[in-house]
Structure formats: C-alpha cells, structure tokens
Amino acid sequence: MMTLWNQNLETGIPEIDDQHRELFKHVDILFNNADADAASERVSKTLEFLEEYVEKHFYDEQLLHIDAQYPKREKHKKMHAAFVRVFKDLKQHYDTDGAKVTVLLKINRTVSEWLRIHIMVHDKDFTAYCKSLDK
Numbered sequence: 001m002m003t004l005w006n007q008n009l010e011t012g013i014p015e016i017d018d019q020h021r022e023l024f025k026h027v028d029i030l031f032n033n034a035d036a037d038a039a040s041e042r043v044s045k046t047l048e049f050l051e052e053y054v055e056k057h058f059y060d061e062q063l064l065h066i067d068a069q070y071p072k073r074e075k076h077k078k079m080h081a082a083f084v085r086v087f088k089d090l091k092q093h094y095d096t097d098g099a100k101v102t103v104l105l106k107i108n109r110t111v112s113e114w115l116r117i118h119i120m121v122h123d124k125d126f127t128a129y130c131k132s133l134d135k
C-alpha cells in the first residue's frame with residue numbers, strides 16, 4: 001500500500017501534523033524498499049527510526065492532551081500503548097525472521113492503516129475538543 005500523505009489527514013495542530021508527515025514519510029520508505037532489498041540497511045534503519053519516533057510522537061501528543069485537560073486522554077493513551085506493542089511485535093518478527101518482504105509489507109500495511117484511522121477518528125477528535133474550548 002502506498003501511504004501518500006493527503007490533506008484529509010491534517011488535524012490543524014501544526015506540531016502534530018508535522019510529526020504525522022514524518023511518520024508517513026518513513027512508512028513510505030518501507031513500501032518503496034520492500035521489493036528491491038528488504039534486508040537492506042535502509043529498511044533496518046527506517047524500522048529503528050519508526051520505533052523511536054512513534055513513541056516520541058505519542059508522548060508529545062499525550063502532553064498536549066494533558067495541557068488541554070482532554071477528557072479522553074487516558075483512552076487515547078491506551079490506544080497509543082497498544083499500537084506500540086503491535087509495532088514492536090512486528091519489528092521483532094522482522095528482526096528474527098530474516099527480513100522477509102512479506103513481513104515488511106505487513107508492517108507497512110499495519111502501520112499506515114492504523115495511523116490513518118487513528119488520525120481521522122481520534123486525533124481529529126482532539127482537534128474538535130480544542131476548537132470547542134476556543135468558543
């Protein structure tokens with residue numbers, strides 16, 4: 001799956017949108033390198049990057065939720081934690097299973113689909129909440 005960032009994914013909170021774009025950029029690297037050289041250093045580096053960056057991004061988002069006293073912050077935090085577990089499992093599968101293209105495509109699909117839905121539903125809910133505070 002080609003993840004391609006599009007404007008529908010914008011939450012309107014620049015800090016969050018910049019980080020989401022960065023995530024998609026790296027998920028695309030996985031897709032673009034899946035066929036040619038799944039075992040390449042580029043792929044490993046990208047997975048390492050994603051593992052760290054996903055956690056940093058979630059942490060930053062959660063700080064914004066706390067600052068804004070977002071009522072759904074605990075529920076949202078749990079979703080983040082569940083995704084981190086899924087990602088780590090997939091990455092471990094890739095690391096131990098010898099860098100298979102199928103695993104890589106599965107990671108690409110899982111991460112991009114989860115991100116899309118999470119952003120469209122849950123991150124946008126936070127934006128709506130922030131807007132309701134401004135009224």
Ligand SMILES: [Fe+2]
Binds near residue numbers: 061076080118122123
């Ligand atoms: Fe989130």
